[in-house]
Amino acid sequence: MNFEIPDGLGDMLRDFTVAVLRERPRDLNDFAVDYFTKSRDSRKAKKIPMYIIVDDDTDAGEPDCDNFKPRTQKQNKFGRRHSVSAERYNPEDDSDDDGEQRIIHPKTDEQRERLLEAVCGILLFKSLEHEQMQEVIDAMFETRVDPGEHVIEQGDDGDNFYVIDKGIFDVTVKTEQGLTRIHRFEDKGSFGELALMYNMPRSATVTALTHGTLWAMDRTSFRRIILKSAFKKRQRYEKLLQNVHLLESLDNYERMNLADALVSRYYDDGQTIIVEGDVADGMYFVEQGNTRVTITKAGKEVEVSRLSPGEYFGEMALVENKPRSATVYSIGKVKVAFLERDSFERLLGPCLDIMKRKISKYEKSS
Template sequence: MSLEIPDGLGDLLRDFTVAVLRDRPGDLYDFAVDYFTKIREKRKPKTIPMYVIVDEEDVGEPDKEIFKPKLQKNNRYARRQSVSAERYNPEEDDDDEKVIHPKTDEQRARLSDAICGILLFRCLEPEQMQDVLDAMFEKEVHPGEYVIKQGDDGDNFYVIDSGIYDVLVTTGGNEKKIHRFDNSGSFGELALLYNMPRSASIVAVSDGTLWAMDRNSFRRIVLRSAFKKRKMYEELLENVTILKSLEPYERMNLADALVTRTYNDEVIIQQGEEADGMFFIESGMIRVSIQKPDGEEEEVGRHSTGKYFGELALIENKPRSASVNAIGKVKVAFLERGSFERLLGPCVDIMKRNSEVYKQYINPNDSVNYSH
């Protein structure tokens, strides 16, 4: 009797095996129960919540989820309950039309201050931040005014310039305050990703000013830019030999953790300083040099797109052993120390085995060997 292997079984067992080897659980059976329970929960259709991003001092963690209320079937504002959640697909978005709302120098300065700490914007490049400044418009509010009503369609993403705002959720006919913004924060982003109503209300407690960005501009600038950057980083990482041992989802997580930095004829790494991360060269040329005991500086190499450097100081927990300078304009993808330790575990042993080679100034295929 022949047995037919169900579709997806191979992938399922492979992912489970990778998780076991990565986490090394003490009790394999308990781990398996938890693992497959989580997989099952992820497959269930879920109501799309509204998340609120607030300042780090308010929540302790920058990406903490403030609430996840369920939409009420009898909510009188729920005009689109029959519409299923539709995730935004950046690959299908070909809208390049920019929205520009004119602003005075004073307005532009206030807006720059308001958005500088917003998590959603931290991965954007300078030109994209300029698009953000252009696309946002000012909105004044007064006490008792509803900025967002539970059940309404998502139209704008909001950043607080000034004022106090309460977050309210109505369940069973009772309205409950679950959070308060005090002159900082942002809200309304996830409702722009789905064809679902708002799942909470935001009401002004005082006079205040908000900066708003419409749905299309938000998707074009924030989501599509993030998608393109991830694809670019994934392609960059695929060409790094030392990362071939990573699973595709691990490279994807690594790509999401990278931050673009730009240097122009300046120091990237200084010999003797503490290591804060490692670098992947996106474009441009770098110059690597070491300072000899007699004080003389010696150039030991130049490297360009596709190379990486800075990992050895992280592996050995030692100061940088060489300096790296940008020759002209250089763009790098930076991976900070915490992400390096968390995401590159499968590669660290290989890097350690090559450390003696690095120290002898032999240039391996991908690594800039003098600058760690």
């Protein structure tokens, strides 16, 4: 029997976990039924890279990569810690000033560059701010593996999350019919997050086929950085979206999904954010700072408006499926929340009529 992890499973479970941590429902079963029913009715399945396939890792507490000592093939590289699956983490209860020190593993400049290159394309880290990405890099430690070594083993408790620097790794599961390979990583990818996020035993075994190098992060750092950042990002964007008149027709669930889809972008003074005539890739909500909007009239660029926090732009080209009708520049340092085209079409259906009416009024007055 062959087992394949469906596309979108990791993304779906992550979103559900964040929703549970935020809402803290009394009846988890009823909440799950309601959540996934709304999810089915309101959005398309997301696609995620194959590297979010395997569940979590199993490594021990806080290994010292400088003093790492190879073990025999029968041993896992890190001692296995037991009974960790009972731990729970609620980002809402985790204050920023709790006095707990960040774990920092020293690295050379060359190591930091390699690690940044390895993690920059991973979906889990996509929404992290610059400071949070630096925390990720600080918290990860380098470890080397030999051919035949089990990095994580099915059924074990999960202690670490792994990012592949180089090497080939097979992902296998034990079934009644025997051992089945479900995926192969080659010099890129990550694994081990599911056991850490959902307090599950490892659901698969990951074995090195070649000499390889991995970057690992302990479960405490992983949960504090990844889960807490997702929670704080949603809180911040929900607050921003509550003040956008356009989105009044969205219910709380729809607004929550929209907040999860937003990505921060930063611009220095005078930078061009969108250009008149370009193909539209998404819309923008002004989070911090101000912008100025210009259009071309009689061959000259004319300023037509300025936008402040809580206002938005870029939706006209998406609604009408036309090129950008204006150019937008930053005034001073600007932070915007960007919503890509696919997410716009999936999440803002209830607002399209309002947008069309607004565009119609704008065209009549211009």
